[in-house]
Amino acid sequence: MGVIKIIVFEQENFQGRSHEFNAPCTNLKESGMEKVGSILVHSGPWIGYDQQNCKGEQFVFEKGEYPRWDSWTNSRQTDTISSIRPIKVDSQDHKIVLYENLHFTGKKIEIIDDDVPSFHAHGYKERVSSVRVQSGTWVGYQYPGYRGYQYLLEKGEYKDSSDFGAQNTQIQSVRRIRDMQWHQRGTFHPTV
Numbered sequence: 001m002g003v004i005k006i007i008v009f010e011q012e013n014f015q016g017r018s019h020e021f022n023a024p025c026t027n028l029k030e031s032g033m034e035k036v037g038s039i040l041v042h043s044g045p046w047i048g049y050d051q052q053n054c055k056g057e058q059f060v061f062e063k064g065e066y067p068r069w070d071s072w073t074n075s076r077q078t079d080t081i082s083s084i085r086p087i088k089v090d091s092q093d094h095k096i097v098l099y100e101n102l103h104f105t106g107k108k109i110e111i112i113d114d115d116v117p118s119f120h121a122h123g124y125k126e127r128v129s130s131v132r133v134q135s136g137t138w139v140g141y142q143y144p145g146y147r148g149y150q151y152l153l154e155k156g157e158y159k160d161s162s163d164f165g166a167q168n169t170q171i172q173s174v175r176r177i178r179d180m181q182w183h184q185r186g187t188f189h190p191t192v
Contacts, residue, residue: 005042012037012068024085036081039066048081094136100126115175118144127169131158140171
């Protein structure tokens with residue numbers, strides 16, 4: 001992975017005090033950032049959390065500009081970011097299997113190299129209680145259209161939805177996180 005870089009600004013629209021990061025930060029206040037109003041990602045991707053020590057609500061940041069908090073989330077639960085870390089993207093291939101029940105049982109939906117804005121449109125109306133990420137890095141969303149709470153799904157097994165930070169079993173859309181290393185024109189650009 002090349003050089004990673006994110007700049008965090010205290011005020012909206014890239015104003016006020018700023019701090020550049022090239023490594024994880026488990027407590028932004030200790031680095032002098034009392035508040036996060038905007039974010040500029042030069043390279044990444046990154047994940048932010050509303051609590052210290054990379055805990056709590058998650059916010060995924062790919063290369064691009066995030067001029068105010070509603071450009072990185074629409075869950076409306078919090079406008080706070082207290083910790084950040086880079087996301088490891090280890091493959092250009094993507095494969096994920098989401099299961100209705102704990103421990104990889106029940107109905108399932110398998111997704112290979114595609115973003116799915118609505119599970120319902122694909123006939124999957126069940127909850128998501130466990131997940132196997134076989135390749136790539138994904139972000140799951142609480143609601144269709146990539147809305148609501150975000151859940152980072154890195155390569156590995158999640159036998160229970162709490163393993164990936166979900167408070168409930170509601171995931172209704174997923175998309176691939178694509179790194180500039182392999183996807184020069186394929187990175188996500190949030191709509192404002």
